[in-house]
Amino acid sequence: MRVMARRVVRCGAGLILGTAAAAVELLFALLAGVALLPVAAWPRGRRAVLRPVLAGARILAELERGRLRMWLDLRVTPAYEDVRALRYVACHWALGVLGGVVMLTAAIGLAYGTFGVYGWLLLDGIRNPGSLVLGSLGGFFLVFLTVQGIFGVVGLEGQLARHFLGPRHQEELERRIAELSASRAAVVDAVNDERRRIERDLHDGVQQRLVALGMLLGRARRSQDADRRDRLLGQAHDESRRALDELREVAWRIYPTTLDEAGLRAALETVAERASVPVGVEYELAEEPEQAVATVAYFVVCEAVTNAVKHAAPTRISVAVRAEEKRMYVSVRDDGCGGANASGSGLFGLARRVAALDGSLSVDSPPGGPTLVAAELPCG
Amino acid sequence: MRVILAEDSTLLREGLVRLLAEEGHEVLAAVGNAELLLKAVAEDPPDVVVADVRMPPTHTDEGLRAALEIRGRWPGVGVLVLSQYVEKRYATELLTGETEGVGYLLKDRVVQVDEFLDALERVAAGRAAFDPEVVRQLLGRTTHTDLLARLTVRERDVLAEMAQGHTNAAIARRLHISQSAVEKHTNAIFDKLELTGGEGYSRRVLAVLRYLGS
Numbered sequence: 001m002r003v004m005a006r007r008v009v010r011c012g013a014g015l016i017l018g019t020a021a022a023a024v025e026l027l028f029a030l031l032a033g034v035a036l037l038p039v040a041a042w043p044r045g046r047r048a049v050l051r052p053v054l055a056g057a058r059i060l061a062e063l064e065r066g067r068l069r070m071w072l073d074l075r076v077t078p079a080y081e082d083v084r085a086l087r088y089v090a091c092h093w094a095l096g097v098l099g100g101v102v103m104l105t106a107a108i109g110l111a112y113g114t115f116g117v118y119g120w121l122l123l124d125g126i127r128n129p130g131s132l133v134l135g136s137l138g139g140f141f142l143v144f145l146t147v148q149g150i151f152g153v154v155g156l157e158g159q160l161a162r163h164f165l166g167p168r169h170q171e172e173l174e175r176r177i178a179e180l181s182a183s184r185a186a187v188v189d190a191v192n193d194e195r196r197r198i199e200r201d202l203h204d205g206v207q208q209r210l211v212a213l214g215m216l217l218g219r220a221r222r223s224q225d226a227d228r229r230d231r232l233l234g235q236a237h238d239e240s241r242r243a244l245d246e247l248r249e250v251a252w253r254i255y256p257t258t259l260d261e262a263g264l265r266a267a268l269e270t271v272a273e274r275a276s277v278p279v280g281v282e283y284e285l286a287e288e289p290e291q292a293v294a295t296v297a298y299f300v301v302c303e304a305v306t307n308a309v310k311h312a313a314p315t316r317i318s319v320a321v322r323a324e325e326k327r328m329y330v331s332v333r334d335d336g337c338g339g340a341n342a343s344g345s346g347l348f349g350l351a352r353r354v355a356a357l358d359g360s361l362s363v364d365s366p367p368g369g370p371t372l373v374a375a376e377l378p379c380g
Numbered sequence: 381m382r383v384i385l386a387e388d389s390t391l392l393r394e395g396l397v398r399l400l401a402e403e404g405h406e407v408l409a410a411v412g413n414a415e416l417l418l419k420a421v422a423e424d425p426p427d428v429v430v431a432d433v434r435m436p437p438t439h440t441d442e443g444l445r446a447a448l449e450i451r452g453r454w455p456g457v458g459v460l461v462l463s464q465y466v467e468k469r470y471a472t473e474l475l476t477g478e479t480e481g482v483g484y485l486l487k488d489r490v491v492q493v494d495e496f497l498d499a500l501e502r503v504a505a506g507r508a509a510f511d512p513e514v515v516r517q518l519l520g521r522t523t524h525t526d527l528l529a530r531l532t533v534r535e536r537d538v539l540a541e542m543a544q545g546h547t548n549a550a551i552a553r554r555l556h557i558s559q560s561a562v563e564k565h566t567n568a569i570f571d572k573l574e575l576t577g578g579e580g581y582s583r584r585v586l587a588v589l590r591y592l593g594s
Contacts, residue, residue, distance in 0.1 A: 211395075211491055215395045
């Protein structure tokens with residue numbers, strides 16, 4: 001109730017300001033009309049007159065945008081052309097006047113409603129208490145109606161601003177298509193980067209170990225000395241175990257099967273167990289997210305933890321996963337030395353993966369730390 | 381032999397150093413990148429250099445570049461290049477120029493210790509050593525298929541062995557035929573492929589390889 005009342009007061013104040021603005025806008029619209037009339041026929045002169053008119057319109061539209069944002073909680077993108085600003089200003093004054101009328105009605109209703117409080121100051125005596133009560137009730141009813149009126153006008157304000165200043169449907173579609181093309185290309189790049197990394201992992205890790213193992217066996221076979229042969233075979237045996245470990249590591253890095261089998265929580269706990277630094281996991285999801293989201297969330301945590309351990313020398317890393325209103329928030333915080341580069345290949349690849357799901361990734365890592373990698377993903 | 385090694389994987393580098401020491405060779409230096417390799421060769425030229433193609437910083441072809449430079453500046457030093465997989469481009473680059481004592485092996489070939497050591501000795505002695513896999517791919521990809529089609533199955537076997545850099549005696553041993561039979565086959569091969577062979581051993585191999593690589 002208090003929140004509601006506060007909102008009514010704020011919107012009401014916004015409407016009063018809007019009425020004040022309407023006076024300026026009406027004046028401006030009239031002057032602009034008068035200035036533009038004589039030059040309507042001459043294109044060259046029209047351009048000279050249009051420039052200051054459009055500049056003025058933009059200033060007024062920007063002021064209006066500020067008012068809508070601050071008082072009425074309406075957000076409109078600033079990317080509009082000057083001509084549309086002029087049209088907006090030319091139409092908006094009428095709405096300003098309507099807002100003023102609503103607020104005036106509210107004041108009248110309030111005056112009638114509270115007449116019982118101050119009425120005795122104005123009248124010598126109350127002869128007719130029944131009509132006074134009725135008048136009060138009528139006043140309060142008027143206040144109730146004007147509250148609805150305030151919201152109605154706010155709704156109209158929003159519609160008008162969106163119609164004139166907001167992106168047009170076509171633009172909206174084009175912007176979205178551009179966004180999707182970019183994120184699709186980015187995903188393809190990210191996938192290729194990962195493939196490169198996997199190839200590297202296989203060649204520089206597993207294959208080297210296997211070659212070393214083969215060499216040890218080869219040396220053992222050539223050895224004439226039984227003791228040395230045994231020693232070499234022992235080394236080869238150890239090396240084969242290391243090669244297997246390496247292979248398991250690489251396979252895990254390519255895709256953690258735990259994610260499919262036991263879900264995101266289990267996969268994140270495994271990441272925590274495998275890290276050489278203590279990692280705390282706060283997992284607050286009521287239900288398992290869909291697979292695409294879970295996979296990206298997993299890789300965000302995995303990459304951020306790996307990066308922190310590799311570059312920041314932290315003493316502790318904390319991972320938090322929570323969901324709120326169909327959005328999932330993943331954050332990885334470490335107390336290391338900071339200075340992480342968000343455009344570095346790993347984090348950049350992550351950002352692309354997150355963007356592909358219409359999410360956002362932020363990296364905050366001042367020199368000296370701490371580092372916070374946070375992702376916001378739509379889910380459900 | 382006096383050897384210098386360039387390999388960025390510490391594991392393999394150590395393994396190779398041990399292997400060569402056990403075989404009685406002297407490892408002058410074992411380094412992890414091309415820059416240090418060139419420095420080491422300039423300080424004390426060895427008989428043979430073993431270099432990995434992919435090395436830091438870019439992991440593309442630093443090792444090969446260094447190998448080509450060594451061949452240009454110290455013609456007496458044999459160069460054996462180890463590659464992760466067959467790159468026809470690298471093989472053909474190594475084959476340009478007149479110098480001898482080159483080799484191109486797949487890294488995995490190191491596991492066949494005998495073959496690796498044999499290849500190393502051939503390269504150090506100014507002959508050639510090419511990986512059977514490299515040769516197989518060159519044979520498969522060459523533009524001279526029309527001429528290759530003239531060869532008999534046996535002649536193709538001999539050609540493949542020859543391209544790897546084996547001597548006639550070694551080919552005879554490996555294919556279980558007499559040395560005179562090998563000589564007969566090689567003459568037939570040179571005739572059919574319209575190659576002028578015969579002048580010196582390694583040159584013959586290089587001629588074959590260049591033919592296959594073109």
